[in-house]
Amino acid sequence: MNLGLLDALDQLEEEKGISKDEIIEILEKALVSAYKKNFGTAKNVDVKIDRMTGDIQLFQVFDVVEEVEDPLTQMSVEEARKADPLAESGKKIFKKISVKNFGRIAAQTAKQVLIQRIRELEKERQYEHYSTLAGSVITVEVIRVTSDWADIRVGKIETRLPKREWISGESISAGELIKVYVQSVVKDKKGPKIMVSRAVPEFVAGLLKLEIPEIENDIVQIKAIVREPGVRTKVAVVSTNPQVDPVGACIGEGGSRISAILRELKGEKVDIFRWTDDPRQLIVNALAPASVTSVEILDFERKAVRVLVPPTQLSLAIGKGGQNARLAAKLTGWKIDIKPVMNV
Numbered sequence: 001m002n003l004g005l006l007d008a009l010d011q012l013e014e015e016k017g018i019s020k021d022e023i024i025e026i027l028e029k030a031l032v033s034a035y036k037k038n039f040g041t042a043k044n045v046d047v048k049i050d051r052m053t054g055d056i057q058l059f060q061v062f063d064v065v066e067e068v069e070d071p072l073t074q075m076s077v078e079e080a081r082k083a084d085p086l087a088e089s090g091k092k093i094f095k096k097i098s099v100k101n102f103g104r105i106a107a108q109t110a111k112q113v114l115i116q117r118i119r120e121l122e123k124e125r126q127y128e129h130y131s132t133l134a135g136s137v138i139t140v141e142v143i144r145v146t147s148d149w150a151d152i153r154v155g156k157i158e159t160r161l162p163k164r165e166w167i168s169g170e171s172i173s174a175g176e177l178i179k180v181y182v183q184s185v186v187k188d189k190k191g192p193k194i195m196v197s198r199a200v201p202e203f204v205a206g207l208l209k210l211e212i213p214e215i216e217n218d219i220v221q222i223k224a225i226v227r228e229p230g231v232r233t234k235v236a237v238v239s240t241n242p243q244v245d246p247v248g249a250c251i252g253e254g255g256s257r258i259s260a261i262l263r264e265l266k267g268e269k270v271d272i273f274r275w276t277d278d279p280r281q282l283i284v285n286a287l288a289p290a291s292v293t294s295v296e297i298l299d300f301e302r303k304a305v306r307v308l309v310p311p312t313q314l315s316l317a318i319g320k321g322g323q324n325a326r327l328a329a330k331l332t333g334w335k336i337d338i339k340p341v342m343n344v
Contacts, residue, residue: 152196287324
């Protein structure tokens with residue numbers, strides 16, 4: 001039975017990159033299952049597809065034994081040697097069989113297998129393509145917006161940006177182009193599933209990487225970043241080149257670089273400061289824009305400090321709702337108690 005498979009498989013191999021040998025092996029197994037399903041036999045059967053002609057042959061498989069217990073699956077050595085003079089116990093004998101209507105069943109099975117394999121391959125390729133986006137910030141189109149999420153298009157795939165992953169207080173509209181951080185890409189029955197966010201600290205880090213070549217080229221490194229979405233982000237940076245000012249590189253001339261990031265963050269404040277291994281100086285830097293008079297370490301093991309600031313700087317150091325002090329503590333890993341300097 002020739003199904004004209006070879007031309008079709010050659011075309012698939014060229015257009016879809018599907019290995020012809022791989023498909024033939026899958027098809028052979030599928031045809032065995034199809035035979036058993038349609039004919040309900042207890043026989044051991046095997047299907048072989050000729051790689052040169054595309055002919056499909058059906059065989060009954062016998063185990064060669066000294067004493068036959070099951071004639072449907074076993075053959076005596078004496079009987080086996082009539083077909084193969086070299087047959088021995090423990091070997092197998094393949095006896096060609098012909099079954100009415102198997103050609104039609106084989107054709108249907110071949111079509112189903114090829115369609116299924118093409119779908120699986122396309123999903124695999126989609127996953128391979130989109131999985132490279134994980135950990136990066138990309139631009140997407142907003143398709144529709146509900147009270148709980150926004151449907152967005154990433155290339156040819158649609159996914160959802162849940163409301164909890166929006167920047168607090170922001171408004172998103174259908175047709176708008178926005179940037180999102182790709183948290184992960186996972187395999188799903190329907191294809192790759194892309195998880196995105198605008199609320200995680202990595203989103204701001206990704207924006208900085210997009211806008212600042214020195215970060216992209218690893219000349220300036222982000223040592224730590226903490227965020228309260230829609231309110232404030234603090235970023236500690238360091239330069240691997242002594243001639244490059246890490247903070248200046250991030251801000252840009254006249255604020256040109258940071259302004260693009262602030263526009264995307266819809267008014268969220270971003271404090272960028274220099275990282276240092278000196279905990280006192282790091283705490284001073286992290287409390288910016290407030291001015292600090294002194295930092296006293298109360299308990300090094302428990303990482304507790306007292307920070308003194310001028311009375312006029314107290315509210316700025318603490319921040320609205322305590323967010324400036326809270327973020328500074330989270331970034332540095334120190335418990336910060338802020339007190340005003342007492343006039344002498």
